[in-house]
Amino acid sequence: MDQPQGPLLHIGLTGGIGCGKSTVADMFAALGATVVDTDLIAHAMTIPGGPAMAAIAAQFGAPYLLDDGALDRIKMRALVFSDPGAKLRLEAILHPLIRAGAEQEAQAATGAYLMFVVPLLIESGNWRHRLARVLAIDCPEALQIARVMARNGMQEAQVKAIMAAQVTRPVRLAAADDVITNDDKITALAPQVEALHRLYMAISAGMARIPSEDL
Template identity: 50%
Template sequence: MTHNHPFIVGLTGGIGSGKSAAADAFAALGIEVVDTDAIAHELTGANGAAMPLIVAAFGPAMRGPDGAMDRNAMRALVFEDSSARKRLETILHPLIGQLSQERCLRADSPYVILSVPLLIESERYRDRCDRICVVDCPSELQLARVMKRSGLAEEEVRAIMAAQATRDQRLAAADDVIDNSGTLAQLEARVCALDQTYRRLASAV
């Protein structure tokens, strides 16, 4: 790459929209995907860089027997105590931001997909992206997919959806939209078309 800043496409979508399927389709075309969710899992896994900070802030009860963060215990805590959520975010967000930045810069592909669930809600990531690509489907379909996949009750899924940007807000922020209300093959065809566009845009930078 001639320029020292890779061309970054921010990929986002509400829960159950098919963002992971789209990211996988880009990866299958040889594009590097930097996924902030995966980085968060890494940081809170056994020997993860965030674990000493989490134990220092919340006590050893938050570390499971395998050395990773006890996700259920943490989920219960932040659900009941919003200040605990803030403390956890204060630990994780800077680390995720730093690691994702480093990985984008090191990426060795024509452009980089930066996959961020709350991209629209977070200026930190929005400002880094050259394009924003939103995976979209009707909210009732989102709801059905998440309930089927996670086994969560409808109220729980609706609560998660309510905490995210609305469909209209995401679409308003999008440069490109991947409609994922159809089949996986249709999703992959749309990704293939966008891949050509992004390669062209990246080479022109």
């Protein structure tokens, strides 16, 4: 995905499952960022009649579709975690559509800067060169597990399997330029978000003084 025209700062927001990426992204959006959430884009691709569903049905068959024609995410999740080849086939369908959707949203950005929410940003290896900074949302692994079990009704082993497919917490933190700690002290989130928003606004202001042809 190419940078949109003009000096618009690109931030990548990532974090392990259950770390609170959506909560933090919503807070940045409220402060004036344009947020492009690749998870939401992927979800829109796999609703009934979604642009990915014909290819998914052809590739995986009816057992991986719900009665209304949407993707059966529970069955598909189980398949891709047990079959690396299936994971690659699903990614081959979804990733080009997600990239196109993200680019379309980015081109329509009206905020002070762009924030891409990408759960597997570090794992993909394809995002870092598109971003000025990477922001990681961090929390203790035990808290991740407890949150996801409560939110999604998963068993502990299922959550741990998902976490095992993601980069480790130390690797994610090492790859980040900025870190927000979300350890269930919700009131502590706001000052962290506001401080980084001020930083991103300052960087954006500096970029705005650079002629776009020099960027």
